[in-house]
Amino acid sequence: MSTDTDLIKLYSGRILALAADIPFTDRLAAPTATAKRRSPLCGSTVTVDITVQDGKITEFGQDVKACALGQAAASVVASSIIGRTRAEVELARDQLKAMLKSDAPAPEAPFDGLEVLIPARDYKNRHASIMLSLEATVDAMQQAESA
Structure with missing residues (x-):
């Protein structure tokens, strides 16, 4: 069970700053x-x-209704997404998922800012929120290619 101290560490100043300034x-x-x-x-x-x-x-736009961790992830994604291909976004998604679930390293540049979310590994109930921005972007890329 998490302690209050663990949660304070999880919601670091850097995570809160990213969540407050989503591009x-x-x-x-x-x-x-x-x-x-x-x-x-x-x-x-x-x-x-x-x-x-x-x-x-x-061009990229997003409407984010998520916890601070999901907002922080969306902030990092948005700051790195322009000019990316579907393969690059899929790689970032897969690397983020591995980082959260399998103790793998943080995603490679340009999405390496997602390393700020390493402390969220122990909070499995937050993983889905953290993944939302990359997953939605992959879905949109697939739609764009199908159109």
Whole structure:
């Protein structure tokens, strides 16, 4: 069982700062694709809009309704997402999932800022919220390629 001290450590100043300053929080007027992901456990949601040209994200917008950990993840993702391909986003998603569930290292650059969430490994009930932004972005990329 977690102690109050453990939770204070989890919600570090860096995580709270990221959560308070999420880039690209305006939805796009005419996105190539939109995807929404929801964590059934906590109810957190992230809706992502993207514009894609030549297989790369050129515009990004997201609506984030999540805990501070999900917000921090969305902040790191948004700050690194422009110019990324579907393969790069899928790799970041897979590396983040491995970091949380299998004690793997943090995702590679440009998503290496997600290392701030390493302390969340012990809080399995928060993993789904942390994954939302990358999962929604992958879904949107798949939609864009299908269109």
